[in-house]
Amino acid sequence: MFGFLKRMSAPIVLGALILLALASIVSDRSGLRRSDLPWWQGVLLEVTVPVQKAVAIPAGAVGRFWRSYLDLVDLKADNDDLRATLLELEEANLQLREALVSSGHLEQIVEMRDGFEVPMLPAAVVGLDVSPFFHSVLVDRGSEHGILAGNPVITHAGVVGVVTRTSDHAAKTMLVLDRQSAVDGVVQRSRTRGIVYGRGTGEPEFAFEARRGDVEVGDLLLTSGLGGVYPKGLKLGEVTALSDPGGGLIQVATVTPAVDFGRLEQVFIMMRRGPGMSLLYETGEFIEPPRSQAENRDEDETAALAGNEGGL
Template sequence: MLKKNESKKKHGIITVSAFLLLSFLFLTVNIKFGYAPTFVESIVITIISPFQELVSKSLNNVSRVWKNYIFLIKSQEENTILKKDNERLKFFNNILKERLNKFQRLERFSDFITQDRESKLLPADIVGFDSTGWSKVFIINRGFKNGIRKDMAVVTYNGLVGRIVQSTSKYSKVLLITDPRSAVDAIIQRTRDRGIVVGAHNGICEMKYLSINSDVKEGDMIISSGLGGVFQKGLSIGKISKVYEKKIGLFRHVEIIPTADLTTMEELLVVVSPFEIPEVKE
């Protein structure tokens, strides 16, 4: 009996030590290799994500049938098309506005005009979200086999969603702009003041390092500045919802509501970098 207890105790100690050791090993690998997916991540994504994709697609199909055929046969469908058109036009309008601004400024300084290279937009579907809720991360059904690379921007026609942080052969992880670990160099469209947009809690963002002298107002649009080499210039990030009055210090603090609805995204577009367009395999 005593021997049995002792061996049980030994077994328990070995299990605890093994789990602790493995956890610390994973933490160390995580710190050391950072952005590269570990073999465990690749294996888990390869096994779990097809099931997630299956469930996600089935649910989307059920929801589509419900919306388009049972709920309202035609008007709902038309409405969806018009909404999508509207979103697409808003997206291009924003880019054109930014181009116009750029032309005006360039004209003013009698400078030469550089030509933007066309970016390619690759459609993708969401397969699954982060399960703990602490990270604002989701998985899409495009991987490096489709030409997706780390640091490519992910958008909807309404605005910026995030960037690719890890890719496996068929799936990629997207870090949302609302995650505290995300940072986007941005400018206020009206005043041209610069700052860094970072994720805050509850699905909103904040703009940091905005000059105290900035004439920022609620409702001002924030767009990506193009600095940093990840996000192309002119992508709509969000609208200022709150400006905190600050009389001391060097920077102002503003709250931003993302223009892209980050909770009910259906169609995502990955901006395949205009600087390095890989061959896209369908």
């Protein structure tokens, strides 16, 4: 009996581990997800953050030094361009403020902004995904800081992604570049709506209805706020190319992300979780953000699309 078990140990172990792996995959894809990782995975994440921080500090210094050198090469030309742009923007800003004050809307806008104010927590990116197939980052804030899976992550430049799992002092964030990412977006100029899909490359794509869509190269894409994950008006990127729709219903545009993911060091985690994420994750308190009348009106029309944002 003992000899038989010893002989069969490898097939038994193989079978058991394959079943365990498949069960993990299936449970990860179905049903409600837990925000916090199981204890042993949490411990691994907790240990990883200080180790990666220790390595990331000198590694980051080397990277910054190299980038600084590269930046210096074009400094003069960039400076001139920026000065010219600043003058134009100052002029435009002045005109807009004048228009707002004269129409009496400025005060209302300030009040509305206060209503939408979302507390944010700064966090440092300590590591990137260990697999080139996926796009995620590890940040040094976790559930002890109030982070929940489903919290949007942004920088001053735009949308970074969404927190997918947390431990006490660390959180995994899926980037908008990831193949599993989908964000409800809107073209700033024409208000054409669509979905920004991650493709696993540096450039996501924007899929929109070909017949009704009005999208041009150079258009700025913003979050529509209708997907239930990201608030409205965050920068997603710029349209850099348009595909030929042919006879198809859906046209696709290539997007250059607003965030430079190659230089991602500091991010802000929004301490607000959208309704879509609260349906997906079982733990944590759901705080409904204030909604505008327009958002409420559009909600029914876009119920099908809304379910897509966050992850596929």
